[in-house]
Amino acid sequence: MRYIFAIFLAFFFVGCGYKPVSKITNDVLSDSVYVEVIVDKTEPKNSVFIQDAVKEGIVSRLNRNLGSKESAKTKIQVRTKSLTYTPTIYDEYGYISSYQAVLKLEFTTDFKDATTSVITASGEYDFSISRRTKSTRFADSVISENEKYEAIREASKEAFDEYISKLAIKGYKNGSN
Template sequence: MRFIAAVFIAVFLVGCGYKPVSKITKDMIGDDIYVHVTIDRADPKSSVWIADSIKEGIVSRLNRKLSSDKNAKTKIIASVKSVSLQALLYDEDGYVSLYKAILKMEFDTKFENGKIYKSVTTGEYDFTISQKIKDVRYADSVISETDRYNAIKEASKEAFDEYLAALAVKGFKNVSNNH
C-alpha cells in the first residue's frame, strides 16, 4: 500500500511540473555569484557573521561558486536593516531565560540580464542563554558573545532561506507568465 501511495505521489508531482525551490533559484542566479554584505557601522561583528552565513548558504544550499565582482553572473548585495534581541521567557526570579533574535535584511540582486530584484526578509531564532555562572544572580540574564553570535547566525540563515523562497516565487511567476 505504501509503495502504491509513493508511486502515486511521485507521478502526481511529476505530472504537475513540480520543481524544487533550490532548482528554480539555481536556474535564476547562474553559476558564478558575487556576494557583498554591507557592514553595519553600529554592529560590524554581526555583519561579518551574516556575510559568512550567506556565503555558506550560496555554496552549501545552492551548490554555486562564489566569484569576484567582475566575473560574477549574479551580484547579491545584502544589508542589515536591524538586529534586535527580544526577551521571551522569565524564570521564577524574574530573570530572562529565553530570547528571540530578530534580523531584518534587504537583498538587492542584479542578474546577468541587467534586471534587479529587491527583497526585504526577516529571520528569527529563539535561544536560551548560557548559565555558566550560578553564584552571581545577574549572570543568568547576560547574553554571552557566543550566544549572540549563534543567534544572529541562525537568524541570518532563516532570512536567507526566506530570500531564496521569494526569489523562487518570482522565478516561477516569470516562467508561468512566459507560457
C-alpha cells in the same frame, strides 16, 4: 471503474513533479554569484556571520559558485535593516532566561538579465542564556558574545531561506515551470 481511477491517479502524481529551488532559480541567477555584505557600523562583527551564512547558502542550497565582482553576472548586496533581542521567558525570580533574536536583512540583487530587485527577509532564533553565577537566585540576564553571534548566524540562515523562497517564486514566474 477502479482501473480507470488508478490510471487517473497515476497521471496526477506524475504531473505533480517536484522541482528543487536550485533548478527554479536557474532563470534568474547565473552560475557565478558575488556576495557583498554592507558592514554595520554599530556592530561590524555581525557582518562576518551574515556573509558566511549567505555564502554557505549560495553554495550548498543553490549549487552556485562564488565569483569575483568583475566576473560574476549575479551580484547580491546584503544590508542589515534591524537586529533586536526580545526576552521570551523569565524564571521564577523575574530574571530573563530566554531571548528571541529577530534579524531583518535587505538583499539587493542584480540578476543576470540586468534587472535589479530588492527583497527584504527576516530570520528568528530562540535561545536560552547561560547562567554565570552559582546561585540561580542572582542569575545574570546578560547575553554573552558567543550566544549573540550564534543567534545572528542562525537568524541569518533563516533569513536567507526566506530570500531564496522569494527568488524561487520570481524564477517560477519567469517561466521555469
